[in-house]
Amino acid sequence: xxxxxxxxxxxxxxxxxxxxxxxxxxxxxxxxxxxxxxxxxxxxxxxxxxxxxxxxxxxxxxxxxxxxxxxxxxxxxxxxxxxxxxxxxxxxxxxxxxxxxxxxxxxxxxxxxxxxxxxxxxxxxxxxxxxxxxxxxxxxxxxxxxxxxxxxxxxxxxxxxxxxxxxxxxxxxxxxxxxxxxxxxxxxxxxxxxxxxxxxxxxxxxxxxxxxxxxxxxxxxxxxxxxxxxxxxxxxxxxxxxxxxxxxxxxxxxxxxxxxxxxxxxxxxxxxxxxxxxxxxxxxxxxxxxxxxxxxxxxxxxxxxxxxxxxxxxxxxxxxxxxxxxxxxxxxxxxxxxxxxxxxxxxxxxxxxxxxxxx
Amino acid sequence: xxxxxxxxxxxxxxxxxxxxxxxxxxxxxxxxxxxxxxxxxxxxxxxxxxxxxxxxxxxxxxxxxxxxxxxxxxxxxxxxxxxxxxxxxxxxxxxxxxxxxxxxxxxxxxxxxxxxxxxxxxxxxxxxxxxxxxxxxxxxxxxxxxxxxxxxxxxxxxxxxxxxxxxxxxxxxxxxxxxxxxxxxxxxxxxxxxxxxxxxxxxxxxxxxxxxxxxxxxxxxxxxxxxxxxxxxxxxxxxxxxxxxxxxxxxxxxxxxxxxxxxxxxxxxxxxxxxxxxxxxxxxxxxxxxxxxxxxxxxxxxxxxxxxxxxxxxxxxxxxxxxxxxxxxxxxxxxxxxxxxxxxxxxxxxxxxxxxxxxxxxxxxxxxxxxxxxxxxxxxxxxxxxxxxxxxxxx
Numbered sequence: 001x002x003x004x005x006x007x008x009x010x011x012x013x014x015x016x017x018x019x020x021x022x023x024x025x026x027x028x029x030x031x032x033x034x035x036x037x038x039x040x041x042x043x044x045x046x047x048x049x050x051x052x053x054x055x056x057x058x059x060x061x062x063x064x065x066x067x068x069x070x071x072x073x074x075x076x077x078x079x080x081x082x083x084x085x086x087x088x089x090x091x092x093x094x095x096x097x098x099x100x101x102x103x104x105x106x107x108x109x110x111x112x113x114x115x116x117x118x119x120x121x122x123x124x125x126x127x128x129x130x131x132x133x134x135x136x137x138x139x140x141x142x143x144x145x146x147x148x149x150x151x152x153x154x155x156x157x158x159x160x161x162x163x164x165x166x167x168x169x170x171x172x173x174x175x176x177x178x179x180x181x182x183x184x185x186x187x188x189x190x191x192x193x194x195x196x197x198x199x200x201x202x203x204x205x206x207x208x209x210x211x212x213x214x215x216x217x218x219x220x221x222x223x224x225x226x227x228x229x230x231x232x233x234x235x236x237x238x239x240x241x242x243x244x245x246x247x248x249x250x251x252x253x254x255x256x257x258x259x260x261x262x263x264x265x266x267x268x269x270x271x272x273x274x275x276x277x278x279x280x281x282x283x284x285x286x287x288x289x290x291x292x293x294x295x296x297x298x299x300x301x302x303x304x305x306x307x308x309x310x311x312x313x314x315x316x317x318x319x320x321x322x323x324x325x326x327x328x329x330x331x332x333x334x335x336x337x338x339x340x341x342x343x344x345x346x347x348x349x350x351x352x353x354x355x356x357x358x359x
Numbered sequence: 360x361x362x363x364x365x366x367x368x369x370x371x372x373x374x375x376x377x378x379x380x381x382x383x384x385x386x387x388x389x390x391x392x393x394x395x396x397x398x399x400x401x402x403x404x405x406x407x408x409x410x411x412x413x414x415x416x417x418x419x420x421x422x423x424x425x426x427x428x429x430x431x432x433x434x435x436x437x438x439x440x441x442x443x444x445x446x447x448x449x450x451x452x453x454x455x456x457x458x459x460x461x462x463x464x465x466x467x468x469x470x471x472x473x474x475x476x477x478x479x480x481x482x483x484x485x486x487x488x489x490x491x492x493x494x495x496x497x498x499x500x501x502x503x504x505x506x507x508x509x510x511x512x513x514x515x516x517x518x519x520x521x522x523x524x525x526x527x528x529x530x531x532x533x534x535x536x537x538x539x540x541x542x543x544x545x546x547x548x549x550x551x552x553x554x555x556x557x558x559x560x561x562x563x564x565x566x567x568x569x570x571x572x573x574x575x576x577x578x579x580x581x582x583x584x585x586x587x588x589x590x591x592x593x594x595x596x597x598x599x600x601x602x603x604x605x606x607x608x609x610x611x612x613x614x615x616x617x618x619x620x621x622x623x624x625x626x627x628x629x630x631x632x633x634x635x636x637x638x639x640x641x642x643x644x645x646x647x648x649x650x651x652x653x654x655x656x657x658x659x660x661x662x663x664x665x666x667x668x669x670x671x672x673x674x675x676x677x678x679x680x681x682x683x684x685x686x687x688x689x690x691x692x693x694x695x696x697x698x699x700x701x702x703x704x705x706x707x708x709x710x711x712x713x714x715x716x717x718x719x720x721x722x723x724x725x726x727x728x729x730x731x732x733x734x735x736x737x738x739x740x741x742x743x744x745x746x747x748x749x750x751x752x753x754x
Contacts, residue, residue: 241747
């Protein structure tokens with residue numbers, strides 16, 4: 001074993017990495033719990049990769065076979081029901097944890113210098129996670145997903161000039177067809193994982209490079225007390241804490257999959273009228289409801305176009321937040337209140353759809 | 360003076376007759392402008408015909424209404440001409456007028472009775488729509504309403520000694536439910552049994568033939584049954600005796616028995632010779648229904664637990680189909696073929712039950728598996744927690 005270690009140390013910087021981690025410390029304070037959200041997101045991502053790879057062995061990406069292949073996985077493949085349910089539940093939990101991570105970073109101002117690139121890579125990862133969700137939703141080729149994708153891919157059509165071309169690009173034709181399914185499958189299992197792996201590696205590397213950020217309020221308290229802040233060794237303390245959280249997440253996934261297996265619904269019928277209650281996955285509901293509530297015309301422009309522009313500008317502002325925020329007491333307060341308002345708005349819009357008022 | 364009295368009497372009679380004739384038609388009279396507006400949507404307008412096609416005695420802008428008694432013949436002048444009609448629609452029938460003459464309406468109008476229906480009473484006069492148009496008064500879902508305009512009106516029916524109740528009775532029937540609630544346009548409405556242009560009530564001996572147009576198997580079994588001869592000898596209408604004519608409700612398995620005043624119990628008590636057959640048929644149907652209900656309940660539970668139970672659902676559908684067959688086979692008034700049909704249904708229901716039980720067992724297996732996994736995970740978590748505590752104390 002020792003000789004294997006020596007063999008490795010001669011060829012790879014294993015010793016340096018171990019040494020770095022052994023000396024690394026994680027701040028300990030009343031907000032430390034939020035540090036685990038990123039780790040949980042990573043855990044769910046790994047679960048997605050593993051279960052996705054297993055599903056790939058039986059899934060067939062064509063309009064004629066997709067639904068039946070998922071049905072086959074759930075009914076005939078040993079533990080197929082479990083793998084598919086875990087994949088679906090884990091995807092949803094991952095989105096939830098990613099949003100929790102995003103808002104905790106926002107409220108704790110962890111995006112400040114020198115962590116600008118960590119924040120930006122995180123924002124790009126959030127976009128990728130949502131793209132994973134959007135493309136994966138269609139893959140079982142069921143009725144609800146088919147019509148929700150038809151509605152979702154229609155949204156860019158309101159953009160002048162390039163809108164119709166964007167819709168064609170998304171759908172692989174003028175309408176959602178088997179071609180769209182194949183396209184989404186390719187994006188879901190090849191393009192997005194490829195980009196995601198690179199971005200995730202960058203993000204994790206940057207987190208390791210800069211360490212965990214201490215919130216401004218804790219920094220001030222430490223300064224006032226004139227004593228060094230409390231911290232925890234990364235190895236093994238923090239890693240074991242993280243492992244505890246991952247194991248809890250695994251138990252939750254297993255329980256959800258066993259007691260609430262993910263439904264398959266009925267096969268998509270492209271000629272059938274749209275069923276009642278079409279709606280996207282829960283994490284798109286706030287945007288879906290906004291698009292429904294926006295008036296047909298806003299300042300003489302198409303309402304839907306205005307909403308799309310507003311979403312895009314909002315996303316861009318979030319991406320550039322570390323550059324925009326001057327890191328003064330006032331600016332930090334503005335960011336906190338804006339984040340709280342955004343969170344409240346998203347929750348209210350989602351609630352409106354879920355209680356049926358948005359229909 | 361006498362002359363004046365005669366003139367007054369003649370004028371009064373003329374006015375009275377005119378008023379009576381006007382009251383006979385359910386179509387209100389229209390002005391020329393209204394007629395032109397209605398004609399814009401008329402199938403005849405679409406075919407290129409104009410006002411003069413029917414109003415051949417027009418004077419300038421004045422179009423006299425065709426005489427009521429002459430309307431069927433007027434319509435028939437084109438609609439019986441096969442070579443003329445096929446230029447508009449090669450599929451269109453051209454026997455409406457001869458059929459009308461065989462109807463009660465047609466026979467009465469030939470006798471000069473103007474209070475019976477003519478073409479325009481059912482089809483309209485100026486806004487005639489194709490029978491395939493859901494807005495047309497003769498579209499299947501609208502036929503009963505159209506007939507009811509006269510046949511549900513006691514004032515119109517009493518002079519002919521006809522009841523005005525059939526439309527109301529039909530509206531409560533299984534046929535009305537199928538047609539109006541499920542929009543099943545193959546379900547029978549008035550014209551399906553009575554005919555449309557040749558409308559007439561079927562004779563007692565013909566009722567079964569009319570019902571047999573749809574209920575083929577029931578009629579076939581009944582004809583071969585001992586009941587056929589008996590009903591004929593007593594001049595009892597075959598289907599109507601048990602099912603009524605217009606107010607046909609959904610038959611119940613409980614009719615096969617001696618309770619109440621319906622089904623077998625209408626004429627028999629359990630002292631008759633065939634009582635055992637009736638009881639046997641009823642038991643077979645009850646057993647099958649109980650098995651279907653149990654399978655449906657357990658399949659539902661398995662489905663709610665997230666199981667795929669397609670095979671069970673298919674078997675349950677088969678069992679339900681066999682129950683329909685068994686219920687139809689009751690018309691043989693014998694133990695067979697109902698017993699065989701019910702036995703096949705029972706076998707399918709048991710297959711569905713077995714599938715449901717297997718699925719529910721699988722649910723239990725999964726839960727037990729999860730419980731075992733949870734014990735291991737919990738054990739690991741406790742160990743990890745203890746380790747973390749020890750580490751924290753050491754710090």
